Amino acid sequence: MKKKHDQxxxxxTAVVVMxxxxxxxxxxxxxxxxxxxxxxxxxxxxxxxxxVDRLVSGKYTLDYEEYINDxxxxxxxxxxxxxxxxxxxxxxxxxxxxxxxxGRLYGKYLNVPDAQLQKNVDHLLRFFSSYDGEKTLGIIPxxxxxxxxxxxxxxxxVDQQAGIQSIYQAVEEDNIDCTLLDIYGTFSKVSDPxxxxxxxxxxxxxxxxxxxxEEYCRQKGLTMPDLSPYERVEVQGFYGTYFSKSxxxxxxxxxxxxxxxxxxxxxxxxxxxxxxxxxxxxETRDKYGAFLYGNQGLSILKAENADPENPSRLLVIKDSYSxxxxxxxxxxxxxxxxxxxxxxxxxxxxxxSTTQFDDVLFxxxxxxxxxxxxxxRLSY
Amino acid sequence: MVFxxxxxxxRFFPIAFLLYYLVPKKLKNLTLLILSLFFYxxxxxxYLPIMFASMIIDYCCGQGIKRLGKTPGKKRLFLILxxxxxLGLLFFFKYTNFFVDLLNGLGASIPExxxxxxxxxxxxxxxxxxxxxxxxxxKVEAEDNFITFGAFVVLFPQLIAGPIVTYRSIASELKxxxxxxxxxxxxxxxxIMGLASKVLIANxxxxxxxxxxxxxxxxxxxxWIGALAYSLQIYFDFSGYSLMAIGMGKMMGFTxxxxxxxxxxxxxxxxxxxxxxxxxxxWFRDYLYIPLGGNRVSPGRQYFNLFVVWFCTGFWHGAxxxxxxxxxxxxVLLILEKRFYLQKLExxxxxxxxxxxxxxxxxxxxxxxxxxSDMGNYFVTLFAFRGGNDWIYYLRNYGVVLLLGIFFATxxxxxxxxxxxxxxxxxxxxxxxAIFFVSVAYLVDATYNPFLYSRx
Numbered sequence: 001m002k003k004k005h006d007q008x009x010x011x012x013t014a015v016v017v018m019x020x021x022x023x024x025x026x027x028x029x030x031x032x033x034x035x036x037x038x039x040x041x042x043x044x045x046x047x048x049x050x051x052v053d054r055l056v057s058g059k060y061t062l063d064y065e066e067y068i069n070d071x072x073x074x075x076x077x078x079x080x081x082x083x084x085x086x087x088x089x090x091x092x093x094x095x096x097x098x099x100x101x102x103g104r105l106y107g108k109y110l111n112v113p114d115a116q117l118q119k120n121v122d123h124l125l126r127f128f129s130s131y132d133g134e135k136t137l138g139i140i141p142x143x144x145x146x147x148x149x150x151x152x153x154x155x156x157x158v159d160q161q162a163g164i165q166s167i168y169q170a171v172e173e174d175n176i177d178c179t180l181l182d183i184y185g186t187f188s189k190v191s192d193p194x195x196x197x198x199x200x201x202x203x204x205x206x207x208x209x210x211x212x213x214e215e216y217c218r219q220k221g222l223t224m225p226d227l228s229p230y231e232r233v234e235v236q237g238f239y240g241t242y243f244s245k246s247x248x249x250x251x252x253x254x255x256x257x258x259x260x261x262x263x264x265x266x267x268x269x270x271x272x273x274x275x276x277x278x279x280x281x282x283e284t285r286d287k288y289g290a291f292l293y294g295n296q297g298l299s300i301l302k303a304e305n306a307d308p309e310n311p312s313r314l315l316v317i318k319d320s321y322s323x324x325x326x327x328x329x330x331x332x333x334x335x336x337x338x339x340x341x342x343x344x345x346x347x348x349x350x351x352x353s354t355t356q357f358d359d360v361l362f363x364x365x366x367x368x369x370x371x372x373x374x375x376x377r378l379s380y
Numbered sequence: 381m382v383f384x385x386x387x388x389x390x391r392f393f394p395i396a397f398l399l400y401y402l403v404p405k406k407l408k409n410l411t412l413l414i415l416s417l418f419f420y421x422x423x424x425x426x427y428l429p430i431m432f433a434s435m436i437i438d439y440c441c442g443q444g445i446k447r448l449g450k451t452p453g454k455k456r457l458f459l460i461l462x463x464x465x466x467l468g469l470l471f472f473f474k475y476t477n478f479f480v481d482l483l484n485g486l487g488a489s490i491p492e493x494x495x496x497x498x499x500x501x502x503x504x505x506x507x508x509x510x511x512x513x514x515x516x517x518x519k520v521e522a523e524d525n526f527i528t529f530g531a532f533v534v535l536f537p538q539l540i541a542g543p544i545v546t547y548r549s550i551a552s553e554l555k556x557x558x559x560x561x562x563x564x565x566x567x568x569x570x571x572i573m574g575l576a577s578k579v580l581i582a583n584x585x586x587x588x589x590x591x592x593x594x595x596x597x598x599x600x601x602x603x604w605i606g607a608l609a610y611s612l613q614i615y616f617d618f619s620g621y622s623l624m625a626i627g628m629g630k631m632m633g634f635t636x637x638x639x640x641x642x643x644x645x646x647x648x649x650x651x652x653x654x655x656x657x658x659x660x661x662x663w664f665r666d667y668l669y670i671p672l673g674g675n676r677v678s679p680g681r682q683y684f685n686l687f688v689v690w691f692c693t694g695f696w697h698g699a700x701x702x703x704x705x706x707x708x709x710x711x712v713l714l715i716l717e718k719r720f721y722l723q724k725l726e727x728x729x730x731x732x733x734x735x736x737x738x739x740x741x742x743x744x745x746x747x748x749x750x751x752x753s754d755m756g757n758y759f760v761t762l763f764a765f766r767g768g769n770d771w772i773y774y775l776r777n778y779g780v781v782l783l784l785g786i787f788f789a790t791x792x793x794x795x796x797x798x799x800x801x802x803x804x805x806x807x808x809x810x811x812x813x814a815i816f817f818v819s820v821a822y823l824v825d826a827t828y829n830p831f832l833y834s835r836x
Contacts, residue, residue, distance in 0.1 A: 011565035013809040014631075017816055018568065022398070025390040061422050065387045072386050072824050081821035089584075089780045095827050111594060154772030247825075 028073040041244040041286045044070040083247040092152045097246035100150040104199045105242035109158045112370050121170050123375035128176045138181035138363045139164040143197035160366045186215040198254045201240020206257045209325040225331035230259040238287045256287045261327040262304045269296035291323035297344035306334035315357040319368040341374040381422045383624045384578045409531045416536035427498040435533045437465045438508040442515045446522035462512035466505045478699035500540030511547035520548045528554050537628040541621040543639035544659040557633030570627025572816045577620030579819045584781045586613040599768030603761040607741045612785040644789045647732035648725040649713040664689050706746045
């Protein structure tokens with residue numbers, strides 16, 4: 001009886017699933033590798049080179065595993081399947097991106113890396129107390145800090161208002177002569193703070209940058225420049241970093257805007273450029289990368305009608321938030337120097353000693369400020 | 381290499397099984413040996429020599445016992461040699477730093493050794509020891525063929541995370557086994573369900589636990605949700621691995637023992653340990669508790685024996701005090717149950733389940749938190765009410781997954797399968813394929829895919 005049953009039975013699942021594994025593995029192995037993922041906005045791992053040393057240390061096999069994962073056939077499709085399944089499970093997040101009630105995306109931020117933050121505050125204080133000139137500090141909150149009602153109930157994100165306050169307090173307690181920009185306060189007074197940030201990206205919009213500029217002018221006693229002469233360019237179909245991480249397919253794309261401000265000279269990462277805008281990047285998914293060609297070490301922007309004899313100069317020590325702000329700053333200063341410590345291992349002190357600045361603006365997003373590991377480069 | 385990875389499923393698995401099915405019967409064990417060595421060496425090439433050492437030691441000890449069987453003294457010598465060398469390997473790699481810390485705490489200043497735990501050492505040392513002990517006891521014949529024996533020691537499906545397969549239980553299959561259609565069909569089902577247990581449930585609820593346990597302060601409801609999440613994570617992670625192992629075993633013609641039998645539906649801790657990690661429990665019973673005299677001794681001695689077994693059970697799970705406490709916590713409960721209320725529990729229909737779940741959830745908190753002040757704080761939060769709305773988010777975000785986990789932890793799933801799916805092969809294939817498909821998607825875009833046994 002048993003035997004008869006065994007003969008009749010066809011192992012359908014085994015044939016289907018193993019057939020799929022065999023065929024798909026073969027296809028995956030034969031399919032050519034890709035350089036980067038447009039959807040995820042990152043370069044993909046490539047086939048690692050084999051050496052006995054790397055094998056013994058375990059590095060080769062680790063890299064190989066990452067390579068197989070990154071180059072897996074139909075990666076974008078699988079990622080989409082996972083994002084959809086998470087939605088079916090009624091989840092309101094995927095890959096550390098939170099879905100706001102209004103459909104906006106936010107970064108999940110539950111714990112501050114306290115040790116790194118403390119180190120960074122120390123580096124900042126050391127730099128500020130060693131530099132005698134005019135100084136300004138601005139810490140930019142993330143969108144969620146201003147959009148608390150849009151977050152799912154009960155999600156206890158890091159309190160950025162208090163976090164920023166404690167950094168400012170450390171500066172005050174050190175008796176450092178420095179202008180502290182209340183960006184959080186200024187942004188929270190805007191009737192719809194949502195307009196200051198992208199829905200699918202962690203950066204501020206051009207309106208966020210302009211609102212910042214108003215606060216900067218107010219506190220520095222400068223006149224807010226008139227932006228009406230400049231064309232406001234709008235680029236449709238911007239899917240930002242939060243989208244790339246969460247792959248939330250139901251989110252609507254952002255519109256990326258900027259003011260077309262003419263400049264007389266642009267030097268980015270030591271190379272002279274025609275424009276501060278990398279037009280080719282506007283064609284890709286990560287359109288924010290067009291501003292200042294991404295995060296280059298040192299960028300110098302010169303205003304259109306800069307005073308050649310005695311130019312006013314601003315130094316901005318910054319993260320990527322300032323990339324969209326930079327051209328606006330040329331309306332206040334003849335020359336704007338922007339330093340991104342992530343891409344500038346040395347040369348900061350030399351720049352400081354060879355160039356005279358009217359103001360040094362230290363401008364970071366709170367989350368970046370707390371986690372950056374390159375602040376020690378302020379001393380090199 | 382771990383089973384729950386793209387590399388395993390779409391590189392190692394197809395190549396291994398294709399080779400295994402294609403080679404003639406005579407070469408199957410050799411193929412299995414080579415494949416398993418590659419599988420093991422992939423993660424830790426440096427530790428391949430330990431694997432070879434383990435094979436050679438137990439092969440020689442087995443042969444020694446067999447050939448010198450007539451002189452009890454020499455026979456015993458080989459047994460002791462095998463046990464000492466196996467436990468020596470385990471102790472050196474797993475427990476050296478624990479004892480260094482202990483001595484340093486007492487005033488010594490010995491530098492810590494920089495050793496990483498060889499993958500699966502806790503499992504394969506126990507497996508190979510079972511061989512020598514059983515040969516010594518005359519329960520099984522020593523294996524003459526080194527390839528067959530080697531294939532047993534390093535057999536990749538059960539190598540790194542159980543079940544603990546004794547040589548005795550698969551000795552005949554090592555020599556003669558058949559790949560049947562039923563074995564294939566059941567095997568792939570076990571493999572898929574195991575993979576899904578790990579990837580879809582354990583990783584999902586594990587992410588909840590890893591977030592919750594990292595918070596400095598949480599509300600009491602969230603602490604309970606966290607403990608529930610970890611209870612589900614460790615069950616589905618562990619039983620998922622065992623299922624995958626059993627499934628792949630079936631697909632090769634092996635019958636590995638069951639390792640988990642719906643432990644969370646138990647009515648008492650006594651029953652729980654008959655359903656949880658069954659192969660470890662029976663290993664300790666057969667190779668430690670009974671040799672110590674088991675329960676055929678004076679009550680005092682029996683308590684001592686139980687103490688040794690549960691101390692070792694705890695310590696086996698990790699070289700840390702919390703694991704020892706975890707083991708002894710169960711010892712206390714088992715003794716209490718035995719002396720006072722086991723019968724009442726077995727008669728009760730509701731309270732016994734509530735009791736078991738609470739007691740086991742608390743045990744997982746001890747298990748999960750190696751730092752005593754973290755553990756203390758967590759227990760305070762569990763039992764001294766602290767308000768807050770943080771639980772709303774986690775319940776909302778993970779509610780469906782938690783419910784699915786609870787459902788799949790009960791035999792309802794088994795009943796459902798037997799009543800409906802097993803009678804509709806096409807529906808079964810469609811469902812299992814879909815589950816496999818979604819599991820692959822979660823592996824491709826894996827944010828949280830830990831390997832919990834790296835410290836086992």
